Amino acid sequence: MEVYADHAATTPVKQAVIEKMMEIYATHFGNPSSIHSKGRDARRYLDEARRTVAKTFNAKPNEVIFTSGATESNNLAIKGIAYDQMNKGQHIITTKIEHHSVLHVFEQLEKEGFDVTYLNVDKSGMVDLEQLRRAITEETILVSIMFVNNEIGTVQPMYDIDEIMAQSNAYFHVDAVQAVGHLDIDFQEFHIDAMSITAHKFGGPKGVGALLLKTQTPLKFQQLGGEQEAKRRAGTENLAQIVGLAEALQISNQHRDEHNIHLMNLKNLFLVTLQERSVPFELNGSMIDTTGHIVNLYLPFIDVETMLTLLDLSNIYVSSGSACTAGTTTPSHVLQAMYGDDDRAKHSIRFSFNEQTTEQEIKYIAMEIHKIYHKFKEEA
Missing domain, CATH: 3.40.640.10 (Type I PLP-dependent aspartate aminotransferase-like (Major domain))
Structure with a gap:
């Protein structure tokens, strides 16, 4: 997929x-x-x-x-x-x-x-x-x-x-x-x-x-x-x-409300599926004052570059933050401002969806993250 x-x-x-x-x-x-x-x-x-x-x-x-x-x-x-x-x-x-x-x-x-x-x-x-x-x-x-x-x-x-x-x-x-x-x-x-x-x-x-x-x-x-x-x-x-x-x-703007509901459901599904698979993570940001299309996760078991590479090999295309800073190793200034912690920024990934994203795709992403987590857990 x-x-x-x-x-x-x-x-x-x-x-x-x-x-x-x-x-x-x-x-x-x-x-x-x-x-x-x-x-x-x-x-x-x-x-x-x-x-x-x-x-x-x-x-x-x-x-x-x-x-x-x-x-x-x-x-x-x-x-x-x-x-x-x-x-x-x-x-x-x-x-x-x-x-x-x-x-x-x-x-x-x-x-x-x-x-x-x-x-x-x-x-x-x-x-x-x-x-x-x-x-x-x-x-x-x-x-x-x-x-x-x-x-x-x-x-x-x-x-x-x-x-x-x-x-x-x-x-x-x-x-x-x-x-x-x-x-x-x-x-x-x-x-x-x-x-x-x-x-x-x-x-x-x-x-x-x-x-x-x-x-x-x-x-x-x-x-x-x-x-x-x-x-x-x-x-x-x-x-x-x-x-x-x-x-x-x-x-x-056509069907915007329906799309927003769909995106929030996907966001919830993503987090719940990761929890069910016992993948350690923390949400960067809010689950209340937020849009549904962006999910930024702190994944303490892996660094950004390695995770991006492994997800790419699984044909999952995500980023570590703003596309305008792609190619740099500078930690996210957004996460630094929020947490005052370079280390958190170096272990955080942004996933972002649209109205065409499916539940099957969300579950596939969660499954691949689960595989990566257990691979690193076994090697540790």
């Missing part, structure tokens, strides 16, 4: 999305900025995709900026707001468990003279709300907190954070990459000024994403050249992939 269990890293492109994209490549290939009929035809599809994204999140079409993905969206939002507002203050806030496309930007801004507060999290990966409340001052211009953590699946208490942000003048950016398709996100309901998404996390193509930006949010734009995206992000729009993003977004 072959099991792909690394959906938090990237998801297979859905067939309906591929068909929609191929239609654009074959027939609607004009430049959306051209004024001739082929250009106007392409513009129609671009505008429709923008409306689809806006409607999904209860945003306005002019609040959607198409980008190359979450990394660009995060960079654009954080740098754009920080540089625009730096004359009003240079204090910015994020958490210790953000994706590196957020953390590395804050680290760079810190080198440039910005004062950065990195919020702590507890052992479930939940942000310290009191620390956030105390940290915000009149000098704070930006707060960036991810909705769902990409390594452990913890969902941040966004309503509580929103109440705190509503009492400040700081702008609020949210990395919502892992939340799309799992949670209902109302861009107008929350005091979110900027929000990042990327298509390949919910059945769309790689290389395309979006930044949702509230109408009155100031931003110093980073990419100059043309007047695309209402002069906010220069460069010819990647029309086929943008249409693919919109199509995948629509599909991801």
Whole structure:
């Protein structure tokens, strides 16, 4: 059996999305900025995709900026707001468990003279709300907190954070990459000024994403050249992939509640099956404030590299954490922040599923982990 269990890293492109994209490549290939009929035809599809994204999140079409993905969206939002507002203050806030496309930007801004507060999290990966409340001052211009953590699946208490942000003048950016398709996100309901998404996390193509930006949010734009995206992000729009993003977004919200129930059932089945087989493990994160698609396990009997290799030999494809740190031996900064323990991070594996994952596949993964455990137990 072959099991792909690394959906938090990237998801297979859905067939309906591929068909929609191929239609654009074959027939609607004009430049959306051209004024001739082929250009106007392409513009129609671009505008429709923008409306689809806006409607999904209860945003306005002019609040959607198409980008190359979450990394660009995060960079654009954080740098754009920080540089625009730096004359009003240079204090910015994020958490210790953000994706590196957020953390590395804050680290760079810190080198440039910005004062950065990195919020702590507890052992479930939940942000310290009191620390956030105390940290915000009149000098704070930006707060960036991810909705769902990409390594452990913890969902941040966004309503509580929103109440705190509503009492400040700081702008609020949210990395919502892992939340799309799992949670209902109302861009107008929350005091979110900027929000990042990327298509390949919910059945769309790689290389395309979006930044949702509230109408009155100031931003110093980073990419100059043309007047695309209402002069906010220069460069010819990647029309086929943008249409693919919109199509995948629509599909991801169909039967979302049923899919979430299925994923939580799979998560429970996975943990129970490992327990029944007497495999020693601990869950990294929470079983309450979480999505069902990510399960991060501490397996004390084996190191990450060995486990990944042995699972791969059994045709089970998983990861140790963020795909953006693949190939490095650096322990997960997320688990370090949660537990203060490098050793735990060196023995933890992330499994991530989607609505197509079956109970049979889950049981197969548990069975192979059981085999590996007993092999190492016998050799010990």
